[in-house]
Amino acid sequence: MKVISVVGARPQLVKLAPIAAAMTRAGQEHLVVHTGQHYDAEMSDVFFSGLGIPAPDIHLGVGSGSHGAQTGTMLSALDPIFDKERPDWVLVYGDTNSTIAAALAAVKLHVPVAHLEAGLRSFNRRMPEEHNRVLTDHAADLLLAPTQVAMDHLAREGLAERSRLVGDVMVDVCLQVRDQVLAGNVAVTGLPEGVDPAAPYLVATLHRPDNTDDPARLTAILDALAALPVPVALLAHPRLVNRAAAHGFDLARGSLHVGRPLPYGELVAAVVGSAGVVTDSGGLQKEAFLLGKPCTTIRPETEWVETLEGGWNVLAPDPHLLPDWTAVATRPAPTVDIGRPYGDGHAADEVVRVLAETSGSQEA
Structure with missing residues (x-):
């Protein structure tokens, strides 16, 4: 199985760390494309060294710009990469301009898309992130949800058949x-x-x-x-x-x-x-x-x-x-136990398992 992860912003790099490690453990081919959406070294480069993430295989260097200009530049840059590599999955993360750009570029080329952290909703349409996450969920072929609440949101939008509850990969890295x-x-x-x-x-x-x-x-x-x-x-x-x-x-x-x-x-x-x-x-x-x-x-x-x-x-x-x-x-910490609403810290291995299990079942 060949997977291309597309990342570009600080939160996505944190999520990439456990996914990259799980891909290596499973012996899967994994390429990393960094769009350069966060071009500040303190928001990007330090995470590759600090979390032990492999260096990006491709860096687009998109940088700043309006939402439309940034997303459009990513789209035109990602097209030839996906067309050349033809991965089994393009894995997109979260809700940034990098997320929606990679999803759109892949689906136009009939390359299967998996959305990690699918089903999150703020229901605030003023947020650019809300549009990115909703549009990505409806375009993607596989929806990897972090929580049961996210699964419920996806079901209400008619996306239950494409959804899998895998847990939250942020728990993996945060607890480690x-x-x-x-x-x-x-x-x-x-x-x-x-x-x-x-x-x-x-x-x-x-x-x-x-x-x-x-x-x-x-x-x-x-x-x-x-x-x-x-x-x-x-x-x-x-x-x-x-x-x-x-x-x-x-x-x-x-x-x-x-x-x-x-x-x-x-x-x-x-x-x-x-x-x-x-x-x-x-x-x-x-x-x-x-x-x-x-x-x-x-x-x-x-x-x-x-x-x-x-x-x-x-x-x-x-x-x-x-x-x-x-x-x-300045309130003190509550005494209520937080439980495990986001999983047990092994979400990344479950993500890779689900990707491998469903690889080949999508239209190429």
């Missing part, structure tokens, strides 16, 4: 890295200056357009974070840095201490050592949940509804308007 952190093999070395890893602190990230593009909203969110009574390690995504510069203000204020995005191992170590997380990232919400840390999500909804159970994750779309914002963001 957590164990390395707890064993003392991974340390926090990249926290912003002024944040003492031995004292209580929060980890924060912001990058979604709804939170960063409106200067009044972004300022209000940052002011709310800055007023918290504990240091906040703001790991600044390039989009946030660029928007702040365009708006003409500094990110650092009050309790906010600004640093760079961390390699995945250091990010897990930072969360393990923290008192909690504040974010608008889907991946970091789930990682906080898996690592037993309370998360406050600056969004009106989440795709990972399981994290809301027991108060592990709380939605706070307008933190500056909440009278109890400080209590929410």
Whole structure:
């Protein structure tokens, strides 16, 4: 079986790590195409070295641009690759422009497409990611769902026959890295200056357009974070840095201490050592949940509804308007057991098994 994985953004690289390892264990042919959607080394290259992912076989170097321009450039670049290689599967990950571009390029060439992390829904049509994930699910031949909730979404959309429950590959890598952190093999070395890893602190990230593009909203969110009574390690995504510069203000204020995005191992170590997380990232919400840390999500909804159970994750779309914002963001961890809604940490092997089992049953 030949599989081409198409990735391009930070969360996809984390998911690629256990898949690449599982492909090797199973003796399957696996090519990696990196679109270059995240072209910043701290958002891309560091993950290949830090997570032991094989170097990309092909790097498209697409870089930044509008959604349409970026997706179109990927489409034209992927066409000849898929036509030449004719894999048994093009495996796409998540909900980025790289995801939808690879899915469209493959289906137009009648190359089977498998979508990892299928069935997630925010039901917020303002999010570009929501359109990407829905369109990819309806185009793909095999839908690899992480949770029963995702399976239910797919069934309601008439996609049950194409769907398989495989678990969440993010659990595989998150728990492995957590164990390395707890064993003392991974340390926090990249926290912003002024944040003492031995004292209580929060980890924060912001990058979604709804939170960063409106200067009044972004300022209000940052002011709310800055007023918290504990240091906040703001790991600044390039989009946030660029928007702040365009708006003409500094990110650092009050309790906010600004640093760079961390390699995945250091990010897990930072969360393990923290008192909690504040974010608008889907991946970091789930990682906080898996690592037993309370998360406050600056969004009106989440795709990972399981994290809301027991108060592990709380939605706070307008933190500056909440009278109890400080209590929410600095609340202690719940005592409710998180269970295993995302699987047992062996999802990648199940993904490879399902791909091999269904290989050849699709129209070539």
